[in-house]
Amino acid sequence: MAPQTTTVPDRALAGLREDLGGEVYLPGDPGYDEARTIHNGMIDRRPAVIAQCASQADVSNAILFGRQTGLPIAVRGGGHSVAGTCVIDDALVVDLRRMHGVVADPENMTVRVEGGATMGHLDHACQPFHVAAVGGRVSTTGVGGFTLGGGSGWLERKFGLASDNLLAADLITAEGKHVHTDAEENPELFWALHGGGGNFGVATSLTLRLHELPRMSIAMLFFLPDNGPEIVRTLRDLAAVAPDEVGGGAIYLPAPPEPFVPEDLVGKLLCGTLFTYAGPVEELREMAAPLLALKPVIEIVTDIPYVELQSMLDDPPGLRNYWSAEYLTAFPDEAVELFCERGTRMPMPAAIQQVLFMMGGQVAAGPSQYPQPWRTAPWAVHPFATWEDPALDERARQWVRDVRTDVKPWALEATYLNFTGAEGDQRVVSSFGEENYRRLAAVKAAYDPDNVFRFNHNIVPAAA
Ligand SMILES: Cc1cc2nc3c(=O)[nH]c(=O)nc-3n(C[C@H](O)[C@H](O)[C@H](O)COP(=O)(O)OP(=O)(O)OC[C@H]3O[C@@H](n4cnc5c(N)ncnc54)[C@H](O)[C@@H]3O)c2cc1C
Numbered sequence: 001m002a003p004q005t006t007t008v009p010d011r012a013l014a015g016l017r018e019d020l021g022g023e024v025y026l027p028g029d030p031g032y033d034e035a036r037t038i039h040n041g042m043i044d045r046r047p048a049v050i051a052q053c054a055s056q057a058d059v060s061n062a063i064l065f066g067r068q069t070g071l072p073i074a075v076r077g078g079g080h081s082v083a084g085t086c087v088i089d090d091a092l093v094v095d096l097r098r099m100h101g102v103v104a105d106p107e108n109m110t111v112r113v114e115g116g117a118t119m120g121h122l123d124h125a126c127q128p129f130h131v132a133a134v135g136g137r138v139s140t141t142g143v144g145g146f147t148l149g150g151g152s153g154w155l156e157r158k159f160g161l162a163s164d165n166l167l168a169a170d171l172i173t174a175e176g177k178h179v180h181t182d183a184e185e186n187p188e189l190f191w192a193l194h195g196g197g198g199n200f201g202v203a204t205s206l207t208l209r210l211h212e213l214p215r216m217s218i219a220m221l222f223f224l225p226d227n228g229p230e231i232v233r234t235l236r237d238l239a240a241v242a243p244d245e246v247g248g249g250a251i252y253l254p255a256p257p258e259p260f261v262p263e264d265l266v267g268k269l270l271c272g273t274l275f276t277y278a279g280p281v282e283e284l285r286e287m288a289a290p291l292l293a294l295k296p297v298i299e300i301v302t303d304i305p306y307v308e309l310q311s312m313l314d315d316p317p318g319l320r321n322y323w324s325a326e327y328l329t330a331f332p333d334e335a336v337e338l339f340c341e342r343g344t345r346m347p348m349p350a351a352i353q354q355v356l357f358m359m360g361g362q363v364a365a366g367p368s369q370y371p372q373p374w375r376t377a378p379w380a381v382h383p384f385a386t387w388e389d390p391a392l393d394e395r396a397r398q399w400v401r402d403v404r405t406d407v408k409p410w411a412l413e414a415t416y417l418n419f420t421g422a423e424g425d426q427r428v429v430s431s432f433g434e435e436n437y438r439r440l441a442a443v444k445a446a447y448d449p450d451n452v453f454r455f456n457h458n459i460v461p462a463a464a
Pocket of ligand 1: 150
């Protein structure tokens, strides 16, 4: 259905333009279409107003404008939520992209990140000091949505989830007010920000813990898919004894047209493994020896600056996206067989990827008080479908659902919501756990009783 065209009173708009240091875009304005475009090419929505904020004051003014005009309010950071919760038809988008400043403080091993910074902004600000924050696995996601949702990446087994490394945050609430939170100040809010996402306010800045990261290396190996189960079992058995410095996983994917892929393999289905190691390549090579012995058709074993690793897997924007995830209590041979069989039946030529992430380490051993029950899982399966042709929409979505069904016997009820789209209210409750959800709903009622921030994995405010 075509979106309605919302009329916003001219006086209110004029006031917003005057108040905002950033930019305001309305339908028809030059720049409006660029401003409403997000990573997932399936999302084609037309907000009533896009307020590109340049400061904390802008965020407050924009929220108050939304409340006064009655426009629903969506919040945009890096624009990477698969369901496109950051851009909504006929809504006000509070767009944080102009607020991407990052100040690293290597003496105190902290970094302060503005609410619209991407992982790339963060990593580039840290790299010169050989320190890193726990990031994800690409450079283009927003630090805000990523961290507040949990934050899972290559370094998590060594340093915990990104949210475990959250030290403080500044938020603008649904009332347009500023609130600071850390372990001492507003501790319930601080607790809720460890997985509860953008439910409680707009984070204009986050302070994160930094870690020394003098060396980083990878073993990226691709195999023909025929002996996929042997490769995945070998990876699984290596992970069971790997030190926390190791991260990574396995993937089935059509070989991309990258310089390191021989021409005759481009577009063919491959089974790959990526081992990341927070240490030197010589040590990594030893650890990866059982995989190297399986004769990969592509073998890249090298030292790599962290910042380079973080952008190595960046997808171009605009592809159609649909994904989900299941967190597994175990990954026995039977699950490996199902995982690999599904991989070989991937609808080609879509660039669909079936990913398996090694968990454990400091994710499982880290703080258990936060609303992230999925973190105890030793493995995560993350079917990640990206494709170009709309004619493939239903096949791609069905394939993602089939992967979920395959691994259901081993799946926790809880999943990491940042890896999912809109999968229903019950999925949100079970991903936090019922007790955590009740506590989150109480925090929501304290900071956003009218559920202004509802375009997200929504936590419904507890009744008064
Ligand atoms: C290509 C790709 C790779 C990814 N890789 C990883 C990965 O390796 N690890 C991982 O954990 N996740 C990963 N994700 C998932 C990602 O973490 C989530 O989609 C996350 O929500 C993206 O945040 P964003 O700010 O980019 O998105 P947006 O769509 O801008 O925001 C999503 C939601 O987050 C909230 N939000 C964003 N910024 C703020 C803020 N400053 N204050 C308050 N609320 C805010 C809003 O509710 C918004 O609706 C990936 C996603 C993509 C598309």
